[in-house]
Amino acid sequence: MDQLIESLQTIQEIFFNTEKMADAFPIILAAFPVSVFIGVGSFFLAIPGGLLLAFMKMAKSRLIRWPATFYVDVVRGTPLFLQILVVYFGLTLLPFYQDLIKAVPALKEPFLFGIDFTIYMRAFFVLSFNSAAYMAEIFRAGIQSIPKGQMEAARSLGMTTPQAMGFVIIPQTVRRILPTLMSEFILLFKDTALLAAVGVAEMTLRARELVASTFNQSAYMVAAGFYLLLTIPLGRLVGRLEDKLAESEGGGGGKRPPTLDAPAIDAEHVIAHSNGLPTTDSRSNPMTGGHR
Amino acid sequence: MSEQAIVRIKGLQKAFGDLEVLKGVDLEVTKGEVVVILGPSGSGKSTLLRCVNRLEEATGGEIWFEDTLVTDKKTDINKVRERIGMVFQSFNLFPHLTAKGNVMLAQQKVLKRSRSDAEKAAIEQLDRVGLSDKIDYYPSQLSGGQQQRVAIARALAMDPHVMLFDEATSALDPELVRGVLDVMKSLAKAGMTMMVVTHEMGFARDVADRVVFMDEGVVVEQGSPEAVFDNPQSERTKDFLGHIS
Numbered sequence: 001m002d003q004l005i006e007s008l009q010t011i012q013e014i015f016f017n018t019e020k021m022a023d024a025f026p027i028i029l030a031a032f033p034v035s036v037f038i039g040v041g042s043f044f045l046a047i048p049g050g051l052l053l054a055f056m057k058m059a060k061s062r063l064i065r066w067p068a069t070f071y072v073d074v075v076r077g078t079p080l081f082l083q084i085l086v087v088y089f090g091l092t093l094l095p096f097y098q099d100l101i102k103a104v105p106a107l108k109e110p111f112l113f114g115i116d117f118t119i120y121m122r123a124f125f126v127l128s129f130n131s132a133a134y135m136a137e138i139f140r141a142g143i144q145s146i147p148k149g150q151m152e153a154a155r156s157l158g159m160t161t162p163q164a165m166g167f168v169i170i171p172q173t174v175r176r177i178l179p180t181l182m183s184e185f186i187l188l189f190k191d192t193a194l195l196a197a198v199g200v201a202e203m204t205l206r207a208r209e210l211v212a213s214t215f216n217q218s219a220y221m222v223a224a225g226f227y228l229l230l231t232i233p234l235g236r237l238v239g240r241l242e243d244k245l246a247e248s249e250g251g252g253g254g255k256r257p258p259t260l261d262a263p264a265i266d267a268e269h270v271i272a273h274s275n276g277l278p279t280t281d282s283r284s285n286p287m288t289g290g291h292r
Numbered sequence: 293m294s295e296q297a298i299v300r301i302k303g304l305q306k307a308f309g310d311l312e313v314l315k316g317v318d319l320e321v322t323k324g325e326v327v328v329i330l331g332p333s334g335s336g337k338s339t340l341l342r343c344v345n346r347l348e349e350a351t352g353g354e355i356w357f358e359d360t361l362v363t364d365k366k367t368d369i370n371k372v373r374e375r376i377g378m379v380f381q382s383f384n385l386f387p388h389l390t391a392k393g394n395v396m397l398a399q400q401k402v403l404k405r406s407r408s409d410a411e412k413a414a415i416e417q418l419d420r421v422g423l424s425d426k427i428d429y430y431p432s433q434l435s436g437g438q439q440q441r442v443a444i445a446r447a448l449a450m451d452p453h454v455m456l457f458d459e460a461t462s463a464l465d466p467e468l469v470r471g472v473l474d475v476m477k478s479l480a481k482a483g484m485t486m487m488v489v490t491h492e493m494g495f496a497r498d499v500a501d502r503v504v505f506m507d508e509g510v511v512v513e514q515g516s517p518e519a520v521f522d523n524p525q526s527e528r529t530k531d532f533l534g535h536i537s
Contacts (some may be wrong), residue, residue: 151349152382153443157450158374167397171388180498247432 024210024219031206032226034113038120038202039189042127046188049128050135054161057140068136075133080126081194088124088198101292119200123192130186138184142177179241186238193212193227203227293375298485299344305352306339313339316353316511319356321454322447326486327439327516328496331506332532333429337489340506341456344487345369358453360424373400377447381459383439391442392427395449403450410449417445421475437468442476454485461492497521505529 037167056068068158077085101107101118111117154164196205203223210219299321301371306314321327329337342348344355346362347371357372386394395414398404405413418427421441431439433505439459447455457476461469473495479485480499490496496503496517503520505513507529513526524530 147382147384149380149382149384150386153378153380154398155348155370155376156345156376158370158402159398159445160370165403166385167401172386175388226453264370 013216014216014220017216020210020214020216020218021222023209023214024222027210028203028219028222028226030113031201031203033228033263034104035189035192035202035204036230038123038195038200039185041120041191042131043185043188044126045124045128046135049132051137052141053059053090053132053136054143057128057136058143066228067256072133072136075130076137079190080130081197084126084194084198088122091125115201121193123200130191133186134184135181138180139176142180144171147177162196175245179238179245180233182238182241186234189230191229192282196202198244199242209251218280297324297356297398299487300356301340301344301353302355303348303353304340304343304355306336306343307351310349313509314350316341317509317511318386319504319511319514321485323485324483325501326488326499327502327504328488328490329503329504330490330493330496331512334382334397335506336509337506338458341378341458341487341489344454344456345373345486346481347377360392370402374450375453377450377452377455379440379443379447379457379460380453381462383431383436383443383463385439385446386444387431389453390430391423391434393446394431394442395446398446399431399449405466408438414445417449418442418449421445421530422471435468436464437471440472444479446473448479454487455479457486457488457490459489459491461490493521505532 027042052066055071057072059065088119107117107121109116111120148209150168150172154168159167191201192202193204195202196208199205203226207219207223211217301317301319304313304314304317307487317325317336317340319340329340331337339348343350344362350363353363353522355356360367360368360372362372377522385391387399389397392411392414395417395458396407396410397408399413400407412426415424415427415450418424421444423438423441423445426438426442427435429438433473434442443457444460446448450499463471464472469492473492476488476495477499488495488500498517500517501513503517504511504522505520505526513524514519520529521533524533
């Protein structure tokens with residue numbers, strides 16, 4: 001019994017040292033906006049790219065489809081960490097990049113939260129280009145999951161194709177993919193931690209510095225708390241949205257083939273990531289879903 | 293050719309790849325007429341209906357709607373579709389809109405009616421199909437039969453000159469079929485021109501002005517319900533009716 005208490009105390013001392021946590025708190029707190037800024041910024045920057053890739057993948061012409069497919073396959077088929085390393089160190093080797101820095105020295109000045117713009121630029125670049133590849137599949141599957149009868153009904157009422165897209169197909173798509181898109185954001189937000197390895201002063205890097213100087217793990221626990229602050233409420237919201245969606249689509253359009261509701265598993269889907277659309281039977285769980 | 297014909301189909305052919313579904317169909321529908329199209333599955337009756345508003349492109353022959361050649365690629369098909377209502381087997385209500393919203397959307401976007409005019413027409417048509425107490429319900433909150441009646445109201449609100457019913461009751465549970473058929477019956481009584489593909493023999497007998505029997509992509513036989521049901525001329529018709537009843 002004493003031994004048990006003693007080992008619990010040791011664990012507490014190493015991981016949950018209140019004094020060390022209190023010391024770490026303001027430092028991690030200061031880095032919290034950096035992580036959020038990079039996560040949110042990359043997410044919104046990825047949306048137009050994802051849409052473009054999605055429409056390219058649905059194009060009739062192979063010449064348009066093929067580059068998008070290639071891009072998505074390469075980005076989803078390689079580790080994000082590898083992509084970060086390539087972009088962070090590779091980009092700076094390009095003459096174009098060096099010229100840019102020379103021409104605009106302000107890029108090297110502190111921009112937001114004491115970090116210079118080139119750091120953010122590279123973070124946005126790699127994360128949004130990565131996320132766009134995942135979003136492309138979400139958008140494409142979303143649009144294609146709307147039953148064909150919806151377009152037919154809209155057209156049979158005299159609507160043009162753009163009208164049918166804008167008033168019938170897209171509104172349904174947005175509702176359907178919103179939970180999946182939010183899960184993608186949660187994944188992206190957690191992935192910002194990988195930037196610690198290339199010196200971006202976000203929460204994980206700050207925590208690692210503290211751990212290195214104090215020989216105590218407590219700072220990591222504080223950082224974990226800050227990640228959970230965002231991911232748990234968002235994860236709950238995703239679940240609620242999925243339930244609402246399942247409920248409202250319960251009797252959507254009579255007897256329709258199940259294949260229209262759940263996009264068929266194809267080669268793209270097999271490469272990592274839970275990007276199946278939310279349906280009653282296959283729920284994407286952002287908190288536990290495997291990724292990348 | 294009758295002066296009154298609202299839909300004229302001449303030598304209509306439709307093939308999906310190598311599969312010939314329609315092999316030269318001739319059919320005329322006059323104003324106010326209720327034409328019920330019968331036939332075994334795969335006989336091409338749904339395809340025929342879907343060619344009329346060009347949801348399927350004909351591969352040969354002509355379809356005229358009033359004085360417009362529907363099968364002409366240069367025809368503005370959206371203008372034609374405004375005047376042709378269609379009801380589908382799977383209802384195809386827009387799930388993100390209420391019953392009223394479903395009926396209002398195309399009125400506003402296609403006919404450019406004002407919100408209040410569209411709303412007025414929506415309420416009127418939903419009342420007509422017996423759903424005045426369900427106008428603010430979403431499709432998922434309605435039974436299949438109610439959904440199909442909303443779909444009928446949605447088509448009627450466009451003031452169509454002809455209504456196409458593509459197996460409108462086939463996806464419904466038996467106890468819900470009645471309500472939809474009653475709405476269709478009252479429409480027929482009110483003088484609506486209708487082309488109806490159905491398996492409801494009772495409806496065909498009671499409501500049809502003319503019954504058309506199709507098999508393997510051609511019209512095999514047509515005439516009054518009495519003539520076709522009680523005294524079928526073709527062996528194929530006899531065979532089909534024998535299997536049904």
